[in-house]
Amino acid sequence: MQTTMLDAVSEALAVAFIVYDRNDELIYASRLIRNYFPVPPQYFTPGTRLRDYLGALYDAGWRGAATAGRDDAAQSRDEWIAEHISAHWRERSEVQQCDGQSRWTRLTKRRLASGHGICVITDITEQKKREEQWRADIERVQLTEEILDNLAQPVFVQDRSLGMVAVNKAFCRFMDISAESVLAGPLAGAFADDIAERLTSVSRHVLETGTPSATAVELQPGAGMVRRVVLRSLRVGKPGRYFVVTSFDDMAQAPADDGDHATLSSVSGTTYPPEDARTRAEHNAAPQGRKALLVTGDTDFEAKSLKTLQRLGLDACCVRDAAEQEAFLSVARSVGVRIDLILVDTQMDVKCLEVADAYGIGTITLDGFQLDTELAFHVMEKLAGLEPEGAADDWQINAAEAERNPPLEHQAAPFVLVAEDNDINQIVFAQILEGLGYAYRIAADGEEVVRLCDELKPDIVLMDVTLPVVNGFEACRRIREMERGTGRTTPVIGVLVQAFERDRDECFAAGMNDVILKPLSPDAVEVMLTRAIPAKKGAAAL
Numbered sequence: 151m152q153t154t155m156l157d158a159v160s161e162a163l164a165v166a167f168i169v170y171d172r173n174d175e176l177i178y179a180s181r182l183i184r185n186y187f188p189v190p191p192q193y194f195t196p197g198t199r200l201r202d203y204l205g206a207l208y209d210a211g212w213r214g215a216a217t218a219g220r221d222d223a224a225q226s227r228d229e230w231i232a233e234h235i236s237a238h239w240r241e242r243s244e245v246q247q248c249d250g251q252s253r254w255t256r257l258t259k260r261r262l263a264s265g266h267g268i269c270v271i272t273d274i275t276e277q278k279k280r281e282e283q284w285r286a287d288i289e290r291v292q293l294t295e296e297i298l299d300n301l302a303q304p305v306f307v308q309d310r311s312l313g314m315v316a317v318n319k320a321f322c323r324f325m326d327i328s329a330e331s332v333l334a335g336p337l338a339g340a341f342a343d344d345i346a347e348r349l350t351s352v353s354r355h356v357l358e359t360g361t362p363s364a365t366a367v368e369l370q371p372g373a374g375m376v377r378r379v380v381l382r383s384l385r386v387g388k389p390g391r392y393f394v395v396t397s398f399d400d401m402a403q404a405p406a407d408d409g410d411h412a413t414l415s416s417v418s419g420t421t422y423p424p425e426d427a428r429t430r431a432e433h434n435a436a437p438q439g440r441k442a443l444l445v446t447g448d449t450d451f452e453a454k455s456l457k458t459l460q461r462l463g464l465d466a467c468c469v470r471d472a473a474e475q476e477a478f479l480s481v482a483r484s485v486g487v488r489i490d491l492i493l494v495d496t497q498m499d500v501k502c503l504e505v506a507d508a509y510g511i512g513t514i515t516l517d518g519f520q521l522d523t524e525l526a527f528h529v530m531e532k533l534a535g536l537e538p539e540g541a542a543d544d545w546q547i548n549a550a551e552a553e554r555n556p557p558l559e560h561q562a563a564p565f566v567l568v569a570e571d572n573d574i575n576q577i578v579f580a581q582i583l584e585g586l587g588y589a590y591r592i593a594a595d596g597e598e599v600v601r602l603c604d605e606l607k608p609d610i611v612l613m614d615v616t617l618p619v620v621n622g623f624e625a626c627r628r629i630r631e632m633e634r635g636t637g638r639t640t641p642v643i644g645v646l647v648q649a650f651e652r653d654r655d656e657c658f659a660a661g662m663n664d665v666i667l668k669p670l671s672p673d674a675v676e677v678m679l680t681r682a683i684p685a686k687k688g689a690a691a692l
Contacts, residue, residue: 172265174200446495472501567608569599596620
């Protein structure tokens, strides 16, 4: 009855224990003890000498330390047994040790006044893993702080609630404040209320959409000087753990006109100086004589965009879809009119970007929110440094006339759909594909890549196999099922970390056409894309 009760207690507490008397003979060993020590069952029977039990442990290759930090590898069998018996006779002792299978245990030993001894064995592997993770997290935080503090640019970081969770030394120097005064608080702790309200709105948009933002502002952190800066914000992290990182680009310095707090500059679209000064500043800042084409089906988006573009001194007009855009650009090329910039509503089809790439014209993509806050800044940044060219005085092109004039022979750059959830690898893919001149879109999980493949009809899919939600193998199978009966078979290339045959086989079994290994190089990607879609070879150079 007592043994049954002790076994129940042992299992309920998830601990193993042995009890021995003043003669060092075992009285009781719980059933769980066999999970920890590799000795035959007879050594756990009542009456077994503690010395014999320890000798069996030693012979089985178990080398638990008698004291923390002691190296027992050089001890003989008798020395090792004597050391452990001595530890069992201490009034209190506790040791943490790791076996050869990365399992950590805690041995807590007590010798009672009656001479009876108890040894309690607890599995602390998960606790150790948490401690290691905690130490690793602390090291990463310290490393991140060191990196931030060594950056020349001011940087601040916001969490999901848009509270400031990190600032670097450059930010504190620039704003002339201490880190303690702003950390864990809103932007109003560092910026004037009107600026903080607007920047909070921008950060919230970046957090929700993942779309980077650039906002020009004028700050007066110290007496007598106004600093004109561009605040660039981007979202980092994974779903549920997103952060917004904002850095400063110091554009210019000018004497302060008055003692007011910082105000948003003319390109931020929010708070402005008087209207005549605002118009004059925008007019002088933007390159003159430029021509921009707007692609949108939204009349409100069109009206706002054309008003801003015209205020910046650009000639601008609008088309409704990719077909009108291509016809328009074809006629413009045939009559010698150069289009400097194409502004594309993010609600439009990705074909609009492909057409712009095919004609070698720079693009800006904006949604309705960014239209109000960033259009002027992006236009000036995109057109900065371009030399104007002579063109026909009247460049208004009729869409109907454009449709009657077939476009010049050209071939759109290949469009690549990338399935990749890792932030760093997304950047690598983007840099490689941009460098090669390919249009691309990145999906962060398997569900998204299947949806985008159906919507965008890419020329090729680069499929990481370890995707969240739906892995790359299942995503490829869904794409193949979706394409069945359509006559379309999109090349899908599996992206693997290691060249295991089973992974290769699973890629091909899922319907993939080929595989490519990480780490990626531009040459390897270009060879793969050229081989997979030879009909598009060289199109990216157009």
